Amino acid sequence: MxxxxxxxxxxxxxxxxxxxxxxxxxxxxxxxxxxxxxxxxxxxxxxxxxxxxxxxxxxxxxxxxxxxxxxxxxxxxxxxxxxxxxxxxxxxxxxxxxxxxxxxxxxxxxxxxxxxxxxxxxxxxxxxxxxxxxxxxxxxxxxxxxxxxxxxxxxxxxxxxxxxxxxxxxxxxxxxxSAFLNWMIVIWGSCLLLSLWIVNGLVRRIIRPLRQLTNASAQLTADTLNTSALTIEGAPLEVTQLANTYNDLRARLAKSWADQRRFVSAVSHELRTPLTIVQGYLHRTIKRGDNLSEGQRKGLRTAEEESVRMRHLLDDLLDLSRSDSGQLRVNSEPVAMGIALHEAVDLARSSLERDVLLELPQPSHDQQAVVAMADPDRLRQVLLDLIENAHKYSPSATPVTVRLRQEDAMAVVEVEDQGIGIPADDLAKVFDRFHRAANARVSSGSGLGLSIVQLLVEAMGGAVSVRSQLDQGSTFTVRLPLSNDGAAVTARNVTE
CATH class of the missing domain: 3.30.450.20 (PAS domain)
Known part of the structure; x- marks a missing residue:
C-alpha cells in the first residue's frame, strides 16, 4: 500500500x-x-x-x-x-x-x-x-x-x-x-495571510506544552524518574492538568521503582548466604558420602548445580540493582589481557564439557604486551558469562574460540561459537534485560547474562557488540581501552 x-x-x-x-x-x-x-x-x-x-x-x-x-x-x-x-x-x-x-x-x-x-x-x-x-x-x-x-x-x-x-x-x-474589487482582493489576501500567521503562532503556542510533555516522556528512564519533573508555564488549564497528572504518575513510578530495587537488592543479598551454605553442604556430602548410591549422588549433583545457578542469578540481580541505584563499583586497573584470558579459559574448561580454544597474538610474549584498563574480577565474570552463553547455544561437538588482538587504542576480545545463531530481528535487543531470542526457547536461562556483560563492560569504559548468522554461530566482541602502564604490568607479571 x-x-x-x-x-x-x-x-x-x-x-x-x-x-x-x-x-x-x-x-x-x-x-x-x-x-x-x-x-x-x-x-x-x-x-x-x-x-x-x-x-x-x-x-x-x-x-x-x-x-x-x-x-x-x-x-x-x-x-x-x-x-x-x-x-x-x-x-x-x-x-x-x-x-x-x-x-x-x-x-x-x-x-x-x-x-x-x-x-x-x-x-x-x-x-x-x-x-x-x-x-x-x-x-x-x-x-x-x-x-x-x-x-x-x-x-x-x-x-x-x-x-x-x-x-x-x-x-x-x-x-x-473594479478598483474597489482589486483593493478588496489585496486587503482580503493580506488579512488572510496575517490571520493565518497569527493562528499558526497560537496553535504552536498551544501545542508547545504537549511537545514538552512528549519529549519529557520520551527521555524518561529509571535513572531520571526523580529528576524529570515537568514544569509548564502559561499553558491552557487542560494542559496544565495533564502536566500535573504526568508529574504525579512520575512520582508514583519513582517510588515504585525505588521500592522494587530495594526489594530485589535485599532479597538477593539475603538469599546469597543460605544458598552458599546449602551449596557447601551438598558439595561436602557428595565428597564424603561413600555409602550413597549412584542415584542419590546424581540427585545431589543436580541440587548443587541448581544452587550454583541460583547463586549466579542472585549475583546478577544484585549487580543490576546496584547499577540502577548508582552503587555498582568497578575498580579499573591495568590488566595483562593474555594472562586474564588464560585464567578464564582454564576455569571454563574445568566446568564445561567442551573444547575452549584460546588464540593469542604471536609471538607468545606479545600476549603480555596487551594491557587494558579493567577490573580483574569483573573481567573474569564477563569472559565466563560469554563462554557459558556460547556453550549453551552450541552443539556439543563444536568448540568455543576465544581470541585476543590489539586494535588501535583498544584491546579486543572475541568469543566465537558455531551454534544456532541469533535472528536478525533479535540482534538489536540481545543485550536487553530478560530478552531471549526466538530460537532460544529450548534452553534454560534468565535472559540476564548478556545484559550483565554489557553493564560491566561499559562500567569498565569499554563496549560490547555482536555479529551473528542463523545456524552459523555468533561472535561477541569486547573492546577495552589500553593502559598507558602496559610495560610495568608486563614486567611484573613476567616476574611473578
Missing part, C-alpha cells in the same frame, strides 16, 4: 496539523464570506441607488410633462402644433437631464425626442442603442456605447404609445467598482 505524502501526514496525522487545518479553513471561509458578502451588498446598494435615481428623475419629468399636457397626443394635430409640442418636450427633457443622466421620449412612430442641449453629447447613440430593445417597463439594461458604460430603463409606456426612457453613464462607477 502506498504511503501518504508527508504534508498529508502532517495535516491529518498530528494534533498540530488538525488544529492548523481547522483554523485555516475557518479563517478562510470567514474572510471569504465576509468579503463576498460585503462586495455583493455594496454592488447591490449602488445598483439600487442608480435605479432609484433614474426612476426619480423620470417621475419628476412625467409630472411636469403631464401638468403641461405634453404626453397627451390630440386626435388631430397640425404640423406646427406638433413641432411646438416636441420642442416643449425637448426643453423639459433638457431641464431634467444632466451630463450623466439623460431622459428621452420615444414616439409611437419610433422618433426619439432628446434633450435640446448640445452639451449632452453621445446621448442619441445611447437612445438608438436601446430603442426597441425593451418592451416591459422597469427593467434595467446595461450596455456599452463608444467605449463608455451605460444603464438604461424604460420607465413607462403611455396609452398614447409614448415611452419614457432614462439612462445614466456608469463608466466611472464601474471603474471605481
Amino acid at each position: 502506498a504511503t501518504s505524502p508527508h504534508w498529508r501526514d502532517h495535516l491529518l496525522g498530528s494534533l498540530t496539523g488538525q488544529l492548523q487545518l481547522a483554523t485555516y479553513l475557518a479563517v478562510f471561509l470567514g474572510f471569504s464570506g465576509a468579503s463576498i458578502g460585503g462586495l455583493w451588498l455594496t454592488q447591490r446598494n449602488q445598483a439600487i441607488s442608480r435605479d432609484t435615481e433614474l426612476r426619480a428623475n423620470a417621475r419628476s419629468l412625467e409630472t411636469h410633462l403631464l401638468a403641461d399636457r405634453l404626453l397627451e397626443k390630440p386626435a388631430t394635430e397640425s404640423a406646427t402644433a406638433r413641432q411646438r409640442r416636441k420642442q416643449a418636450i425637448r426643453e423639459e427633457l433638457r431641464w431634467h437631464s444632466t451630463m450623466r443622466h439623460t431622459l428621452w421620449i420615444e414616439e409611437p412612430d419610433g422618433e426619439l425626442l432628446l434633450p435640446a442641449d448640445a452639451r449632452l453629447p453621445g446621448k442619441k447613440a445611447v437612445a438608438e442603442a436601446v430603442n426597441g430593445s425593451l418592451n416591459k417597463p422597469g427593467i434595467t439594461q446595461s450596455l456599452s456605447v463608444n467605449g463608455l458604460d451605460y444603464i438604461a430603463v424604460l420607465n413607462r409606456v403611455y396609452p398614447s404609445g409614448q415611452r419614457v426612457w432614462s439612462s445614466a453613464e456608469v463608466t466611472n462607477i464601474n471603474r471605481a467598482q
Whole structure:
C-alpha cells in the first residue's frame, strides 16, 4: 500500500496539523464570506441607488410633462402644433437631464425626442442603442456605447404609445467598482495571510506544552524518574492538568521503582548466604558420602548445580540493582589481557564439557604486551558469562574460540561459537534485560547474562557488540581501552 505524502501526514496525522487545518479553513471561509458578502451588498446598494435615481428623475419629468399636457397626443394635430409640442418636450427633457443622466421620449412612430442641449453629447447613440430593445417597463439594461458604460430603463409606456426612457453613464462607477474589487482582493489576501500567521503562532503556542510533555516522556528512564519533573508555564488549564497528572504518575513510578530495587537488592543479598551454605553442604556430602548410591549422588549433583545457578542469578540481580541505584563499583586497573584470558579459559574448561580454544597474538610474549584498563574480577565474570552463553547455544561437538588482538587504542576480545545463531530481528535487543531470542526457547536461562556483560563492560569504559548468522554461530566482541602502564604490568607479571 502506498504511503501518504508527508504534508498529508502532517495535516491529518498530528494534533498540530488538525488544529492548523481547522483554523485555516475557518479563517478562510470567514474572510471569504465576509468579503463576498460585503462586495455583493455594496454592488447591490449602488445598483439600487442608480435605479432609484433614474426612476426619480423620470417621475419628476412625467409630472411636469403631464401638468403641461405634453404626453397627451390630440386626435388631430397640425404640423406646427406638433413641432411646438416636441420642442416643449425637448426643453423639459433638457431641464431634467444632466451630463450623466439623460431622459428621452420615444414616439409611437419610433422618433426619439432628446434633450435640446448640445452639451449632452453621445446621448442619441445611447437612445438608438436601446430603442426597441425593451418592451416591459422597469427593467434595467446595461450596455456599452463608444467605449463608455451605460444603464438604461424604460420607465413607462403611455396609452398614447409614448415611452419614457432614462439612462445614466456608469463608466466611472464601474471603474471605481473594479478598483474597489482589486483593493478588496489585496486587503482580503493580506488579512488572510496575517490571520493565518497569527493562528499558526497560537496553535504552536498551544501545542508547545504537549511537545514538552512528549519529549519529557520520551527521555524518561529509571535513572531520571526523580529528576524529570515537568514544569509548564502559561499553558491552557487542560494542559496544565495533564502536566500535573504526568508529574504525579512520575512520582508514583519513582517510588515504585525505588521500592522494587530495594526489594530485589535485599532479597538477593539475603538469599546469597543460605544458598552458599546449602551449596557447601551438598558439595561436602557428595565428597564424603561413600555409602550413597549412584542415584542419590546424581540427585545431589543436580541440587548443587541448581544452587550454583541460583547463586549466579542472585549475583546478577544484585549487580543490576546496584547499577540502577548508582552503587555498582568497578575498580579499573591495568590488566595483562593474555594472562586474564588464560585464567578464564582454564576455569571454563574445568566446568564445561567442551573444547575452549584460546588464540593469542604471536609471538607468545606479545600476549603480555596487551594491557587494558579493567577490573580483574569483573573481567573474569564477563569472559565466563560469554563462554557459558556460547556453550549453551552450541552443539556439543563444536568448540568455543576465544581470541585476543590489539586494535588501535583498544584491546579486543572475541568469543566465537558455531551454534544456532541469533535472528536478525533479535540482534538489536540481545543485550536487553530478560530478552531471549526466538530460537532460544529450548534452553534454560534468565535472559540476564548478556545484559550483565554489557553493564560491566561499559562500567569498565569499554563496549560490547555482536555479529551473528542463523545456524552459523555468533561472535561477541569486547573492546577495552589500553593502559598507558602496559610495560610495568608486563614486567611484573613476567616476574611473578
